[in-house]
């Protein structure tokens with residue numbers, strides 16, 4: 001048995017032992033699962049994709065995606081606690097200076113420092129180049145002002161990759177954007193925990209910066225104007241992450257529906273024997289399988305070092321829609337019990353829509369896929 005298989009088995013055992021029995025209570029109370037986060041640290045999840053030379057597990061995208069699928073099949077929100085943390089680590093490992101990597105990556109890999117990615121603002125999500133947060137150079141520091149919103153791990157995390165404008169007048173706009181490593185300190189305050197439809201327990205928050213002074217050596221790569229490019233550099237892996245979450249939800253919903261359809265009887269037989277239910281189950285199984293294969297195909301291309309924006313975009317788009325459709329169909333198969341908080345399917349149904357919004361909305365995903373298609377196939 002190789003190391004990756006051993007790790008996947010350990011994840012499976014942990015999910016069954018610690019996550020499945022606890023998920024409904026945490027989700028309904030919208031309570032942060034601190035004890036599970038400690039166990040995730042022990043499993044090495046906060047260093048999953050960080051190189052071993054910095055104390056991480058150095059997993060391939062394919063193995064990482066399989067881990068995310070397994071956890072998300074039971075509790076998708078849990079994967080958000082380490083997903084966006086790893087995007088912060090990726091930006092440092094890919095674009096940071098040697099000193100930045102040595103300083104930050106070991107602590108991120110161990111989970112001693114946990115954090116995320118702070119890009120979105122109240123008036124700018126899809127159109128990231130419209131952000132208004134500024135960072136003005138002042139001697140050995142930059143002075144940051146502005147507001148971020150919807151930031152995952154905003155309350156529990158202590159350090160974020162923060163996208164700002166170092167030159168608000170630059171044209172094209174992305175040339176004026178820079179990415180900082182921003183630990184919590186004076187001038188960096190956290191607003192309330194945002195109330196959400198689903199994706200409970202993980203904290204989504206507004207972050208306010210008022211004359212926050214960040215040392216100049218926290219600018220990733222120590223060159224201004226690279227921020228947009230550095231964020232885009234994480235998009236392929238980010239989309240594979242979200243696709244894997246979608247696969248997990250789509251498969252989790254299928255599993256719940258398949259079990260329920262054999263237990264519930266109407267007109268003298270299990271509902272699994274009614275053709276209308278069979279058609280649903282067949283569609284769900286096919287969607288889940290297709291989503292898995294698209295995601296593993298994108299991950300394999302990523303691991304071979306190939307450009308995979310088209311493949312990762314297709315996987316993200318298809319798998320997140322599969323999660324939404326499968327959770328809806330599974331809820332319907334459960335009848336009234338699907339609408340009950342005593343059954344798990346209602347959580348998957350509330351969690352799924354986020355996957356169509358985050359990491360590039362699916363509307364944008366389709367536009368990106370079409371543009372790539374044309375660019376790769378000139379007439």
Ligand SMILES: Cc1cc2nc3c(=O)[nH]c(=O)nc-3n(C[C@H](O)[C@H](O)[C@H](O)COP(=O)(O)OP(=O)(O)OC[C@H]3O[C@@H](n4cnc5c(N)ncnc54)[C@H](O)[C@@H]3O)c2cc1C
Nearest residue numbers: 117118119120124125126127150151152358359361363364
């Ligand atoms: C639970 C949650 C967690 C999040 N976590 C984070 C996080 O950790 N860090 C972070 O930075 N952000 C985070 N986000 C924000 C998320 O990335 C944004 O919500 C997302 O990028 C969409 O931006 P928006 O909400 O501003 O929508 P908008 O950009 O306002 O878009 C609104 C609608 O218009 C469509 N649209 C926009 N432009 C176009 C176009 N050119 N063509 C066609 N359609 C278009 C969109 O597809 C969408 O349907 C999170 C969001 C949520 C809900």
